[in-house]
Amino acid sequence: MNYRFANRMLGMQTSPLRENAKKNMEESEVISFAYGFPPTEAFPMATLQEISQKIYTEVDPQILLQYGATEGYPLLRKLIKERLETINALKNDEEIMVVSGSTQAMDVAVKVLCNEGDIVLCEEMTFSGAVNAIKGYGAIPKEVPMNIEEESVDLEALEELLRMDSNHRIKMLYLIPTFQNPLGTSIPLEKRKAIYQLSKKYDVVIFEDDPYGDLLYEGDPIPKIKEMDTDGRVIYAGSFSKILAPSTRLGFVMAPDELLEKMILAKQVSDSHSNFYWQVMLAEFMQHHNFEEHVDFLKALYKEKLTTMMAGLDSLAQDKISYIKPTGGYFICCKLDNSIDMENFYQFLEEDKVVVIPGNIMSVNGKGYEHYIRLNFTKPTIEEIEIGIARLGTAIEKAAVKEVYRAS
Ligand SMILES: Cc1ncc(COP(=O)(O)O)c(C=O)c1O
Structure with a gap:
């Protein structure tokens, strides 16, 4: 053939x-x-074993094993939102959707925002999964030069790219601001603010990919770009791959209603919803065991x-x-x-x-x-x-x- x-x-x-x-x-x-x-x-094998046994005996099979809501298990969504507020200092009115790994968050974001030929700006070195998600919808990943010593994209180069985009083909700026993959760097607060202001000035969406944000070993956390978002232009994605287990394929995405509704539709086509067994497992872990x-x-x-x-x-x-x-x-x-x-x-x-x-x-x-x-x-x-x-x-x-x- x-x-x-x-x-x-x-x-x-x-x-x-x-x-x-x-x-x-x-x-x-x-x-x-x-x-x-x-x-x-x-x-955490012992805890997972204990929870697994419990949910098979105590949780309604209509929740555990039935088709479920695309946006995710309501209890888990509530617990993730609470955790974002209390642990990550990220408080706002936006809703979240549970996704099958934060890779899927990027996939649905590109799917709902980018036409073929549209451009997504990325850090010059970045996560290859995101680059493939961009290419998968015929969009074009375009690198923003880095200033590695300053742990940031080069702000002048970023502004130049945005300024030259007279046809408005740049739809999104994909960033891993905290503990970057592959650089391990974190964009300093002042630069985060400047990046957000540029995205506002040139009217582009920022996708803040943050699968490593919880794993801080030294110093104080740097506020997330999402925290600065006053006009709903930052899509924030988190993951449980690095703080629970990659095979759970559990992540989440926070975005304004109008955007999230479209992302829910896009995800529906792709896998209906993320695995409910693991969503219930995680909710139980967060609610009744010491996840922190x-x-x-x-x-x-x-x-x-x-x-x-x-x-x-x-x-x-x-x-x-x-x-x-x-x-x-x-x-x-x-x-x-x-x-x-x-x-x-x-x-x-x-x-x-x-x-x-x-x-x-x-x-x-x-x-x-x-x-x-x-x-x-x-x-x-x-x-x-x-x-x-x-x-x-x-x-x-x-x-x-x-x-x-x-x-x-
Ligand atoms: C920056 C970045 N985003 C997303 C992912 C994938 O996360 P998930 O397993 O939640 O899809 C990785 C993984 O390795 C990553 O480095």
Whole structure:
């Protein structure tokens, strides 16, 4: 059969992250800093087992197993809203919809807002799932240059892009302001305010993707852009993948009524509603067990891993590797010195069985970040972090020496 695929599939690529993940999981001796996964000890197995047993005996099967409302289990929606107010200081009158992972929030947002050929501005390095969601509807992801040292998009460049858009093809600005993937950076408050003002001036929607926001290890939280939203232009998405379990596929999206109604319609076509078993499980966890204690446990666990990884990186040759210290989240992004031969570096790393994500995989246009690597610190053990970072240092030294040798 000669399949004639739709044009919208042209720009979409299988994620090298996912493909490698499959391969990697089969090779147990590999030390992987590659994927944004939680470790086994992050899963609250005893609590989940207890809740699971309880809901099968105590919850009405018409709630647990029947078709349900697209916007989600009412009790869970109420609990998420309360949590946003009390824990995340995000208080407003807008409703939320439960979605099948925050990836789906982005998918439905693009679906309801973008025509083919419309533009979605993204940070130059960003989450590949969002880029695919944009391409999936024939919209165009366009990179906004970053000022990595300042942990932000370059505000002048952003304004220039918005100012030049005389045909109003820019519909949305997709941002991961807190503990960015892959950079680990967080946009400072003043810049968040400036970004919001620009979005207002040029009348574009902001999609604030915040799956890592709860995982703060140091300092005070920075107010979310959604908190500044006085005219309903920020779509805010959260996720339970990183604070409960990715397989629950539970996330949520907060948006003004007019927008949310359209997003509900879009989701209805896609999967009717998110899995009610897990929605009931989570509601029970949040209502009758100490969910915040669990999140605190994760924060302590990951803080130790982050500290270990940074200590390892700080012990390597500082003229060859640098990074911006994250205060939360899942990732550290490192810049290797331009003198390092990256092809050799990856070769040495592979021989030593260490896996990292090359910067260009996370770059919107697939280039410009050849000397960057993303390291995940949540999934590996402390011992793996110590051994893996030492091996990384050796690969850097060898790749640098090789370059000198070649040049002479
Ligand atoms: C920025 C960002 N958004 C969304 C996701 C996906 O979240 P979910 O599992 O809720 O779809 C990730 C995941 O890894 C991410 O890094």
